[in-house]
Amino acid sequence: MNHTIHFTVNGEPFTLSVASHHTLLQVLREQLVLTGVKNGCEAGECGACTVLMNGEPVNSCLVLAPEADGATIVTVEGLAHDSQLDPLQEAFVAAGATQCGFCTPGILINSRALLDRNPDPTDAEIRAALVGNLCRCTGYIRIIDAVKAAAHAQREVQP
Amino acid sequence: MNQSSIGRSLPRNDAPAKVTGRALYPGDIGRPGMLHMATLFAGRPHARIVGLDTAAAGAAAGVVAVLTAADVPVNEYGLQIKDQPVLVGPVSGKAGADVVRFVGDQVALVIAETEAQARAALRLIRVEWEDLPLVLAPEQAMQPGATQLHPHCADNIAYSYRIRKGDLNAGFGAADVVVEGVYRTPVQEHAYLQPEAGVAYIDEAGRITVEVAGQWTHADRKAIAHALDLPVEQVRVIYPAIGGAFGGREDMSVQITLALAAWRLAQRGVRRPVKTVWSREESIIGHGKRHAMTIHTRWGARRDGRLTAAEVRVVADGGAYMYTSDKVLGNTTLTCTGPYEIPHVAVDACAVYTNNVPGAAFRGFGGPQGHFAAESQMDRLAEALGMDPVELRLRNVLTDEKLLTTGTPIPGGVGLTETIIAAATAAGWTQDVAGHWQRPQTEWNADDADQTDGYDQTDNHNNHDHQRHQRSIASSIRRGIGFAAGFKNVGFSFGYQENSYARVELRGESEIEEATVYIAGADVGQGHHTVMAQAAAEALGIPFERVRMVTSDTARMGDAGSASASRLTYMAGNAVRGAAEAALARWRNEDRPATAEHVFLAPKTTRLDHDGQGLPNFAYGYVAQACQVAVDMDTGEVHVERFISADDVGKALNPQQVTGQIEGAVVQALGYALMEDWRTRDGQVLTNRLSTYLIPTVLDIPARLDPVIVEVPDPNGPWGARGMAEMPYLPAAAAVCAAVYDATRVRFTEFPLTSERVWRGLHEPTG
Numbered sequence: 044m045n046h047t048i049h050f051t052v053n054g055e056p057f058t059l060s061v062a063s064h065h066t067l068l069q070v071l072r073e074q075l076v077l078t079g080v081k082n083g084c085e086a087g088e089c090g091a092c093t094v095l096m097n098g099e100p101v102n103s104c105l106v107l108a109p110e111a112d113g114a115t116i117v118t119v120e121g122l123a124h125d126s127q128l129d130p131l132q133e134a135f136v137a138a139g140a141t142q143c144g145f146c147t148p149g150i151l152i153n154s155r156a157l158l159d160r161n162p163d164p165t166d167a168e169i170r171a172a173l174v175g176n177l178c179r180c181t182g183y184i185r186i187i188d189a190v191k192a193a194a195h196a197q198r199e200v201q202p
Numbered sequence: 203m204n205q206s207s208i209g210r211s212l213p214r215n216d217a218p219a220k221v222t223g224r225a226l227y228p229g230d231i232g233r234p235g236m237l238h239m240a241t242l243f244a245g246r247p248h249a250r251i252v253g254l255d256t257a258a259a260g261a262a263a264g265v266v267a268v269l270t271a272a273d274v275p276v277n278e279y280g281l282q283i284k285d286q287p288v289l290v291g292p293v294s295g296k297a298g299a300d301v302v303r304f305v306g307d308q309v310a311l312v313i314a315e316t317e318a319q320a321r322a323a324l325r326l327i328r329v330e331w332e333d334l335p336l337v338l339a340p341e342q343a344m345q346p347g348a349t350q351l352h353p354h355c356a357d358n359i360a361y362s363y364r365i366r367k368g369d370l371n372a373g374f375g376a377a378d379v380v381v382e383g384v385y386r387t388p389v390q391e392h393a394y395l396q397p398e399a400g401v402a403y404i405d406e407a408g409r410i411t412v413e414v415a416g417q418w419t420h421a422d423r424k425a426i427a428h429a430l431d432l433p434v435e436q437v438r439v440i441y442p443a444i445g446g447a448f449g450g451r452e453d454m455s456v457q458i459t460l461a462l463a464a465w466r467l468a469q470r471g472v473r474r475p476v477k478t479v480w481s482r483e484e485s486i487i488g489h490g491k492r493h494a495m496t497i498h499t500r501w502g503a504r505r506d507g508r509l510t511a512a513e514v515r516v517v518a519d520g521g522a523y524m525y526t527s528d529k530v531l532g533n534t535t536l537t538c539t540g541p542y543e544i545p546h547v548a549v550d551a552c553a554v555y556t557n558n559v560p561g562a563a564f565r566g567f568g569g570p571q572g573h574f575a576a577e578s579q580m581d582r583l584a585e586a587l588g589m590d591p592v593e594l595r596l597r598n599v600l601t602d603e604k605l606l607t608t609g610t611p612i613p614g615g616v617g618l619t620e621t622i623i624a625a626a627t628a629a630g631w632t633q634d635v636a637g638h639w640q641r642p643q644t645e646w647n648a649d650d651a652d653q654t655d656g657y658d659q660t661d662n663h664n665n666h667d668h669q670r671h672q673r674s675i676a677s678s679i680r681r682g683i684g685f686a687a688g689f690k691n692v693g694f695s696f697g698y699q700e701n702s703y704a705r706v707e708l709r710g711e712s713e714i715e716e717a718t719v720y721i722a723g724a725d726v727g728q729g730h731h732t733v734m735a736q737a738a739a740e741a742l743g744i745p746f747e748r749v750r751m752v753t754s755d756t757a758r759m760g761d762a763g764s765a766s767a768s769r770l771t772y773m774a775g776n777a778v779r780g781a782a783e784a785a786l787a788r789w790r791n792e793d794r795p796a797t798a799e800h801v802f803l804a805p806k807t808t809r810l811d812h813d814g815q816g817l818p819n820f821a822y823g824y825v826a827q828a829c830q831v832a833v834d835m836d837t838g839e840v841h842v843e844r845f846i847s848a849d850d851v852g853k854a855l856n857p858q859q860v861t862g863q864i865e866g867a868v869v870q871a872l873g874y875a876l877m878e879d880w881r882t883r884d885g886q887v888l889t890n891r892l893s894t895y896l897i898p899t900v901l902d903i904p905a906r907l908d909p910v911i912v913e914v915p916d917p918n919g920p921w922g923a924r925g926m927a928e929m930p931y932l933p934a935a936a937a938v939c940a941a942v943y944d945a946t947r948v949r950f951t952e953f954p955l956t957s958e959r960v961w962r963g964l965h966e967p968t969g
Contacts (some may be wrong), residue, residue, distance in 0.1 A: 077225015
């Protein structure tokens with residue numbers, strides 16, 4: 044069975060016919076070709092598919108597509124504005140926080156949600172926010188550093 | 203003058219695409235008219251296929267083709283020996299290809315219009331099985347009369363090594379103390395975040411083209427061409443972005459099956475691309491693992507700490523097929539006596555076929571297992587001798603003049619002493635008036651760690667044992683520190699002529715406006731393509747920003763060799779430097795564009811003789827580590843509060859990336875040491891998800907992790923660089939177990955140190 048959903052993705056409105064058993068992850072990757080949203084497990088275990096849904100980070104593999112009706116979605120492709128990178132993206136490049144990069148989109152999205160609700164997080168708050176995102180390359184150290192650096196840069200711009 | 207491009211933490215050239223989601227990994231690639239392939243895995247660890255009926259699957263909705271063993275021209279592959287069928291089935295040109303030997307053997311491929319249709323049709327394939335006896339324990343597999351898994355070897359022994367140096371009896375006769383241990387190391391899953399995937403199609407030149415994530419484009423091409431019985435020129439392999447590898451992508455996963463699908467479809471007049479994406483469960487059963495090993499070992503030392511003898515017996519679970527077991531075992535053979543000079547040595551090592559998931563390459567490549575035994579033995583010896591563990595190591599450590607167990611000196615620039623001193627110093631070790639090293643007398647300030655025990659960190663007793671005793675009264679937390687060191691080869695070993703190809707093209711008029719580097723080496727996440735751009739910029743004397751990289755496409759460049767054995771910076775770095783220098787000479791000769799290629803050949807090595815004597819390697823990297831743990835005696839939980847890793851990298855071409863490799867390797871190794879708990883039952887994998895096979899999260903890392911870069915130049919490395927990405931992995935499990943022993947006086951010879959294992963060790967007396 045199919046559903047028609049209306050939702051906003053990265054600022055753009057879409058009306059789509061989606062299979063009722065498909066996940067938001069499938070819709071984003073396959074129908075909208077937003078392949079920055081990664082598929083690492085399809086079971087909510089790795090966090091690579093994290094997107095913002097109405098401002099909250101969710102594993103898009105655990106959201107059924109019809110549930111996204113009316114929602115506002117932000118994926119990694121929507122973090123930069125007018126080719127201006129998000130401070131988090133700039134900080135991840137500068138800090139060497141991305142190695143293979145497969146976990147990076149999900150971690151950026153989760154970090155964005157963190158900084159939106161807490162512009163000056165402690166180390167412990169950053170760790171707590173990212174516990175659902177697995178990374179096998181970096182050992183997480185540089186990721187924590189990058190989130191701190193981005194928070195600092197963001198506060199400089201918007202004190 | 204331009205600023206030097208090496209020794210600088212330049213940002214990675216792939217990072218902008220990776221942080222914006224633009225980087226395409228194999229599963230992200232779409233092509234017009236693309237079909238989807240699903241794979242039928244055996245799901246049984248040992249069985250003969252006596253019947254295979256694919257008619258219903260072939261007739262199912264959307265299905266375009268079903269392929270089986272009968273469709274594979276040369277139904278075999280394997281990096282070292284071709285002992286694995288591409289597809290297992292009753293009708294095959296290859297003898298023995300009707301038997302599955304582990305759950306991840308592949309049986310059939312369904313190609314359909316959609317992935318859902320392909321997967322649905324898999325369930326319609328009827329397989330008639332004849333189950334065969336399971337061979338699961340290597341020690342039993344080696345016994346005469348055990349079920350034989352392969353016709354080409356006796357007693358299931360896939361490969362063996364033997365080292366005889368000096369006179370073992372004389373060595374033990376000269377020893378004042380002898381320590382003996384049996385060490386067991388676990389299987390480890392790579393758990394790279396990107397599951398296996400790829401797309402195959404016929405390119406504009408008629409080549410069967412596979413875009414996939416691997417570690418060696420040209421080896422993948424060769425394996426595909428062999429199985430399809432085609433010349434290599436008719437096969438093309440391209441790597442897009444690769445979502446981690448760690449050795450787990452050295453062997454074939456989807457490479458041959460995708461190529462087979464595109465090729466058979468084209469023969470049937472269907473020229474459409476074919477894509478496949480494995481699920482996480484398929485990834486976990488479908489690729490090889492770090493070898494489980496059992497190491498029996500006995501070492502002797504004189505009262506002054508000098509090692510006199512070591513006797514080692516290694517049994518490695520090779521699993522169903524060879525993969526790289528022979529080479530992994532070679533590294534265990536070389537590292538199981540540690541980075542020390544020992545005059546009298548006997549090592550016997552073998553890798554054994556079983557019906558388990560194959561043992562394969564994994565960061566450290568046999569070194570972590572060897573080092574766990576060797577460094578645990580050193581910790582025992584230090585205690586038996588009443589000697590500081592750093593002091594004991596420095597009295598035995600390999601230097602430029604000393605001989606390996608293979609009877610040859612280690613190639614020059616041995617930085618072991620420097621790394622041991624660097625790690626010890628960073629950890630608070632000091633030298634007394636006689637120059638002897640002494641462990642820190644106070645614990646590290648663990649102010650980032652959980653302080654649940656209420657212990658006053660300023661309490662400054664001089665006697666460590668007394669301090670620990672005082673602590674145990676106050677709470678259930680006990681702290682301890684451990685130390686370990688290690689070494690490993692860079693590049694391929696045992697007589698293989700190491701080589702690496704690069705081409706450099708210079709464009710511009712009066713000055714070089716753009717340099718293009720053609721290099722096939724795989725950037726698996728380690729930053730290879732960035733470092734090669736730095737190498738080219740340095741050799742050419744131009745800014746890093748003017749270097750353009752063309753990478754990982756067998757149709758466009760020669761063979762750079764594998765992204766393994768910590769070899770690419772050394773090997774491909776020399777190749778890029780050579781090509782850049784040659785191109786620059788032509789540029790100065792007014793060539794426009796100026797192009798040159800270069801094949802770097804590493805110094806020669808030799809096979810080992812009957813007694814294991816020879817020159818196995820041309821370069822090495824070195825590491826020393828110290829850690830502090832907190833053990834909760836009530837729950838068995840082990841927290842690593844601080845970890846120091848000093849690594850001799852020769853020359854850090856990009857210090858930020860070097861640091862990232864150290865941090866990543868240490869955390870991966872701490873997962874191995876503490877939490878990654880691979881479970882099987884009757885050959886079935888029980889931990890086939892990331893919710894049952896637990897890898898470190900951000901909450902599982904040490905409160906403090908301090909990488910220390912040591913630079914003792916390698917005489918043949920580019921700008922003195924040596925390989926480094928595996929070395930920080932090597933001794934970590936031994937360092938953790940030494941720290942846990944220091945805290946609890948219980949020595950663990952088996953890991954991971956899960957709470958359950960530690961609690962049992964603390965509370966259940968051993969027999």
